Amino acid sequence: MKRNHALPAAASSSQPAGTLSGLVVAAHGRHCLVESPDGQRRICHPRGKKSQVVVGDHVQWQATGDEGSIERVDTRRNLFYRQDEMRTKSFAANLDQILVLIAADPEFSERQLARSLIAAEAEGIPVLIVLNKSDLQPAFDQAWDRLESYRRMGCDVLPLRLKGQTAAGSEAGLVELQQRLTGRTTLVLGPSGVGKSTLVNRLVPQAKALTGEISRALNSGKHTTTSTTWYWVDEARSTALIDSPGFQEFGLNHIEPMQLAHLMPDLRATLGNCRFYNCTHLHEPGCAVLAHVQKTGDDPASADPLAIGENRYRIYGELFAELSDRRQY
Ligand SMILES: Nc1nc2c(ncn2[C@@H]2O[C@H](COP(=O)(O)OP(=O)(O)OP(=O)(O)O)[C@@H](O)[C@H]2O)c(=O)[nH]1
Numbered sequence: 001m002k003r004n005h006a007l008p009a010a011a012s013s014s015q016p017a018g019t020l021s022g023l024v025v026a027a028h029g030r031h032c033l034v035e036s037p038d039g040q041r042r043i044c045h046p047r048g049k050k051s052q053v054v055v056g057d058h059v060q061w062q063a064t065g066d067e068g069s070i071e072r073v074d075t076r077r078n079l080f081y082r083q084d085e086m087r088t089k090s091f092a093a094n095l096d097q098i099l100v101l102i103a104a105d106p107e108f109s110e111r112q113l114a115r116s117l118i119a120a121e122a123e124g125i126p127v128l129i130v131l132n133k134s135d136l137q138p139a140f141d142q143a144w145d146r147l148e149s150y151r152r153m154g155c156d157v158l159p160l161r162l163k164g165q166t167a168a169g170s171e172a173g174l175v176e177l178q179q180r181l182t183g184r185t186t187l188v189l190g191p192s193g194v195g196k197s198t199l200v201n202r203l204v205p206q207a208k209a210l211t212g213e214i215s216r217a218l219n220s221g222k223h224t225t226t227s228t229t230w231y232w233v234d235e236a237r238s239t240a241l242i243d244s245p246g247f248q249e250f251g252l253n254h255i256e257p258m259q260l261a262h263l264m265p266d267l268r269a270t271l272g273n274c275r276f277y278n279c280t281h282l283h284e285p286g287c288a289v290l291a292h293v294q295k296t297g298d299d300p301a302s303a304d305p306l307a308i309g310e311n312r313y314r315i316y317g318e319l320f321a322e323l324s325d326r327r328q329y
């Protein structure tokens, strides 16, 4: 797999003389907001054109008047990003997990879901899938069924309801979700309309005000909500949510086609038994992946424990073609 060129060169853990450490809590263009251990925040600019910082970066910075300059970006534990033909977009660094929020309505794109899971797997970041709007029936049950392949391959899938009336009260699933978030840094991703802002505002009541402040600070008065933002959920600052726009067009150009099956846990489970060592799993005779692809009408009760859902296999084929195509130019 190609490494991302945006990764900074490995740095030692020692602190350069005269610098202070901080955490990048928002980034927009060439500016970012750095939080010191005491909670103070200030606008900083990376020194040099190449050093790109992302939310979640630990940096060493130096004061220059009211602002600051970033002298060094500490080595990242991971970096979640997507890459299309034109550019690389980094979402955030040093994550404990990614929460992919989808909902009963609007209907989620399985292709988009699969892509974000592959990108996370490539960086070794665990994913939690949360299906919101459990009050909407029958759409919720249908969406839940569509996630069967994901549960089977070991993904955590949680149901959630942030709105809507039922006898049992409100916000089903929220307590369990909160437990899963506690003490961790979680990037929240999701398409438009699934309840992402509802969730962030529920967990971080001051989020709206904070977003306004950050946007004013980083955009000198202009209102844009297109930057990635770090929110502390608790006063002790041990639980963090990172809200990031841009779930659509999830480019995976940084992934080699032959790596794909290794990054899809259901396909991966059948690897190693194909007749050809360089099997693409697309058409080869004696392919172990193909042998486990579920056919329409297969009895789910007699399901093969290694069964690969037809949809998952279709997504694999499409992605393989897409990534191979792009490599010819
Ligand atoms: N029925 C139902 N509606 C919900 C639930 N959670 C959120 N909503 C509604 O879904 C709509 C979209 O919620 P938002 O929080 O604005 O969604 P978003 O993901 O931030 O969407 P964008 O702002 O477009 O990015 C709002 O009308 C919410 O009130 C739920 O559990 N059930």
Ligand SMILES: [Zn+2]
Pocket: 274, 275, 279, 280, 281, 282, 284, 286, 287, 288, 289, 290
């Ligand atoms: Zn094969």
